[in-house]
Amino acid sequence: MAVDLEKTLRPIDADLPPYPAKWVTLASGDEMVIRQVGRDDVSTLLAHVEPLIHVERDYYDIVAARVYAELLAYHVHRVQDEYVLVAQIDGELAAVVNGRQVKPGLGMSLHTLALRRGLRIGAHAFAAKMEYHIDILGHDEVLVVAESPIGFRRWMIEYQLEERFDTPHELGGVPSYALTRELFERARRKLVVGRRPVPTELLAKAQEAILPPTDPPTAPADLLAATRARYDTTGTAVMMQRRIQEQGVHDA
């Protein structure tokens, strides 16, 4: 009985072609490998992603929480046609990106989580994800949203994504943007970089173990100030909320 129910609950994945690993030289001179991982690696990833759920800065908390859930769903077969790519520097996890195929020709970008800041690590990983959708999976469009201003700058502005506001995105049901094949081709030379094949030693180091980041993003020292910067650049919204709480009136 339980086995039969599992058959019902578990989606049947399409036979998606694998993402061929590549490597990128960062501004630091470090060599970063971007490769696909499978369900067996998820438990390791979860351990590295979980601490970021508690970082209330730059939307790390919500992105990490959602990535955690998506990885878990992938691990226990509760999402259809998802894939996960990781970026590693000397074995250390630098970024996790994921997405899924909605149907042939259409992709859905889920998340880009940079565990090491700076050096365009997240941007390189996002570009690899788009490369997977367009070049490998043959999608004509990838639906994208951003949860942070940094993401909006990196995806919507840098790639000049088109509006698909009549299509709700799976992340929160918000209006989607789309990376089309044409936009991808326009961005390819400028934003989509990396070399193949990955040198044997470099790839072996990455495959040996997914190590935790040595310098992950940390929680802000002053939560109120961080919250204020997050929602309102002038701080007036927070001040107003406080006044309402203290006085019990809305005097705006």
Added chain:
Amino acid sequence: MRSVYVAGIGITSFGRLEYPLAEIAAYPAMMAMKDAGLTEVEQVYVANMGSGRINHQTGLASAVVDTLSLTPAGAEVIENGPASGASALKQGMLAVGSGMYDVVLVTGAERMREVNNLDATDFIATLTHPLSEYVYGVTLPAHAAMFTRLYMAKYGVTERHLAMVAVKNQNQAMTNAFAHLQQRITIEGILDSPEAMTNNPYVAEPLRFFDCCPVSDGGACLILVSEDAMAGVDRPWVRLAGVGQATDTHAVAERTDPTELTAVRLAAERSFAMAGCGPADVDVAELHDAFTILEIAESEEAGFFGKGEGHLALEQGETCHGGSLPINVSGGLKGRGHPVGATGIAQAHEIVTQLRHEAGARQVDDAAIGFTCNFGGFGNNVVCLTFIKER
């Protein structure tokens, strides 16, 4: 004028700070007071450029003096664009040198990351000429890019020279715990690798991402005192020996030769003349490298190298730590960061640290004379300072 000494110094970490602007100014001030062992101050100067515009706060000096519980000391804000810090130190020197006060606290602070990068760039651009520059969309990166183009054509400076400055200063910042950028970069990664153009794209050609300083929050403070007051301070005696300031046309296009940073040259000459020394006597310098080209150009205008030879000195390693004239061993604006109002004071903080021989891994051997150049506008209001270690 009386001699003026640096009794205490303090600085915050540069980067993104999550506490109010007045506290960013007050925290280094408390450190400086602790450093000097002083609890009473007669006058406070607060260097700041943008509190009214980007932090929605005016009267910052009143907030700072109260935060520090230093009332009823006098307090004023000094605003002179990105040269506000050195201008405030100049006012402090005048206040002590004139005999009006014996103990003056000069602190600088900026909280620029309250706004996004586009707004921060626009805010800085408001210092350009409103009718002949700003209205046409000129920003400081654009100014610096045009200047760089001319400099390249005239003197043979290349993008590799600019990248050498970027690598030198950003990697030097890793020896400075207060610096904004704690990320090593390499020529391979930002110039030579197949991915370099993506890692280091043009911001305003020929200037690339890593040729530009970051937008930072931060604060720094110096306490300036008279000789009598210094006698009661148990710290090395570093004298603010020279201050030079010069201005140039507001609109860059009105200059006879835009590659000449005349205000830098004059300010440096005046600072050296007041201090009674020359560029050849300087052991360590902090120059205003908001863009990498500026370190090269200022090193020439200040008299350290011949005009058009700054990049050659860079090639020879003369401006590196361990070279004949180490420049920006703190990381400079490029690596330490550039909270505009605080920068001039942060430069002075580094020089005093060097002259006290307390700079740790980035210490310049036997440093006795130090120099700073704080570059306001696009070279239209420049303040240079010369510090001498006496004992």
